[in-house]
Amino acid sequence: MRRTRLLPLLTLSALGAGALPACEEKPESAPTQAAAPVAAPTAAKPPASKPMTPEQLAHFFLPLPPPKDAKPAPEDTEAQVALGRMLYFEPRLSKNHDVSCNTCHGLTTFGVDNKPLSDGHKGQKGSRNSPTVYNAAGHIAQFWDGRAATLEEQAQGPILNPVEMAMPDEKRVVATLSSIPEYTARFREAFPGDKKPVTLANAARAIAAYERKLTTPSRFDKYLAGQHGALTEQEQRGLQLFATTGCTTCHNGPAVGGTSFQKLGLVEDYPGLKDAGRFDATKNEDDRGKFRVPTLLNVDKTGPYLHDGSVQDLPTMVRLMAKHQLARNLTDAEVDDLVAFLKSLTGELPPQELISAPPLPPSTKKTPRPDPT
Structure with missing residues (x-):
């Protein structure tokens, strides 16, 4: 790995409770649909707070301490x-x-x-x-x-x-x-x-x-490492807003998410939500409607969003999550800045020799045949 903050390695909750890996076995159901909130007016903004320093911002994305009962990471060969x-x-x-x-x-x-x-x-x-x-x-x-x-x-x-x-x-x-x-x-x-x-x-x-x-190391990692010119002015505005609005409450740590479970519709019910979420695994009523907070790394490339893939584009996802998780109606300018920051999380894919399909060995007479039933 190419960065210490991703050891042991690591789309939205505060910016999305349901923007993990692998597929799911539940039977098909109709995707959740929600109307995108209307942009808030640009006037009557509260006085701007003092911007957070890069060092203060970086604190949100440092590796979290492992639980006391955590097992050591496997030693892969x-x-x-x-x-x-x-x-x-x-x-x-x-x-x-x-x-x-x-x-x-x-x-x-x-x-x-x-x-x-x-x-x-x-x-x-x-x-x-x-x-x-x-x-x-x-x-x-x-x-x-x-x-x-x-x-x-x-x-x-x-x-x-x-x-x-x-x-x-x-x-x-x-x-x-x-x-x-x-x-x-x-x-x-x-x-x-x-x-x-x-x-x-x-x-x-x-x-x-x-x-x-x-x-997938990104320009954001360079910013966190002290290369503050790695992000544009707009991306840095988006990062400031991401932190001060409260998105980092859930989207924190090395993967900008993946560290907790959160209820979809935390402050305002999410319309049409039928999936019980974590309740399916725990049978604990407190977990009904909760989902693992997804990583936001590469979020611009990993749509559609939410646990059911019902949201097609990132600006709509940002507005919905601000509304239902944070009780915020964002202005168009705020959405643009947040989306610009989120796009800065798009990283470099590993080299082709690691992620391309390798030659696979041939079947033999003993290999079970394909079964379409």
């Missing part, structure tokens, strides 16, 4: 990362051999497919948008409802999900991988201490090792 890259692009991990991790989380398109809802097995769709896989390893949890605590746990979910990759069970996964000699050799190399290295858990472990490499 090159063999695990290489295997994980292959498995990330491997369609034979799906029942019909036509869906891979990259199908919904395209690495050349900033880790998303830019669809409201992704296509899974037999064209099925869930009810939640597929968020970006980039910069996800430092999130407090994975999936919109946070039901997976780690990338390793998350990576297993879509493979066995009947809506997504639809493998019937772990036995089918192991049979598929074990039938291909190159995979059995690579699993032995990646997990040399295991008597039976070809397992679903080890496949997920390798995919997670690969995903920890997927970070």
